[in-house]
Amino acid sequence: MSVLVDKFDVFAGGFWLTFQICVLAAIGALVLGAVVAVLRISPVPPLRGLGTAYVTVFRNMPLTVVMFFSAFALPALGSNADFLRVPVLDQIFTRLGTDLPYFRFALIALVLYTAAFVCEALRSGVNAVSPGQAEAARSLGLTFGQNLRYVVLPQSWKASIVPLGSVIIAMIKNSALIGFFGVVGDLSATADQLTGAEGFAFVPVAIGISIGYLIMTVPLGALLDRIERRQAVAAR
């Protein structure tokens, strides 16, 4: 088990990189997922169709395949996803700005894939609001946007937050794939490096990596439990 102490810096580095991509992907997926959710509940049929098509494609395709597309199709199309080299942001998340594009490709894949699940979590919250609420808002003359903003969303987020949390936890675990798509040095790739290249025993390394993921997922899960309990009390 000494590897946990001796190679602490490698684990910590891996943790930091995985944490970075997870924060960025969570923000991206929440934003994109919200947009797709609005499309899916919009009163305009073509927009609804677009939203539904998006969810159908990305919810039903394995993340590995999405990663393949992102890592191979984007370069084939001549893109290095340079639009993600956002000034200032690339100072904090240094991998965003590097010449090697794989961090950006992996981020795109994670965002695209997770957004489909975020959309459905948000939509399940919207569906939990009684249809009479939206009807009353429409009958007052509120537009679709006003209806969402003032009536539906303030009531739906409570029902969305727990499924959303589960989606983000799944995303954190899914991020373990990025090491196989050219991203050097994330938490999972640490295993490869320490066991393959440096000859450490696998089990202690795996324990170290597990601890890394648990540090991210367990507090998130605990937070969700708290929110859920508070809601259960509020509902009484």
Place this chain on the structure above:
Amino acid sequence: MTDEALIVLENVNKWFGPLHVLQDVDLSVARGEVVVVIGPSGSGKSTLCRAINRLEPINSGTITFDGQPLPAEGRALAKLRSEVGMVFQSFNLFAHKTILQNVMLGPLKVRKEKQDVVRERAMSLLERVGIANQADKYPAQLSGGQQQRVAIARALAMQPKALLFDEPTSALDPEMVGEVLDVMTSLAREGMTMVVVTHEMGFARHAANRVVFMADGQLVEQAAPEEFFANPRSERAKDFLSKILTH
């Protein structure tokens, strides 16, 4: 009441799948008129009421409100809806907003009126329906009758040209029906144009200018209330009245 028609339905048809819920319905409601729609359940009364502000889109025919055909989904429809108040069977007060906020939301967001003007009007409307002292409570803290009176105040806050009532007392405990009907009766007396779907025959008798009887998606007969209750012409209406008036 003037003779000028405010709401006109011509040849309106509506299907729910294979079910023909509105069959060639023609109806004209004059400004200031109170029309009560009665009939057995499943006769299409509620659908008729909801079609007037396009909460239910119709399949064919035309509906005009104040001379304008109902617009398709979008801003124009939202504007039309803001001029037609609606009161629902299940109240549908915004659960996350206080009573006062419920009444103020439409004027503030749809009409963009000033906060203090709206607050004053909302309070006087709540005063009128007898719930001003509950203004800061949430809907769930009120009784059904109180909630429905708030819903009426909320609709009135938009200063609508007409009010639609979709079975406003059907979800209420019997002792609360009266307080809601009292508010509706006073509105009728003041000349508000109203379309009321209800099972309250007492209200139909004393507050309606005209009773419309519907069965199986058709508008079977319409007459002044005295005439309709004393001498229903159709067999269907006689049958309906004999069932509800014998108890």
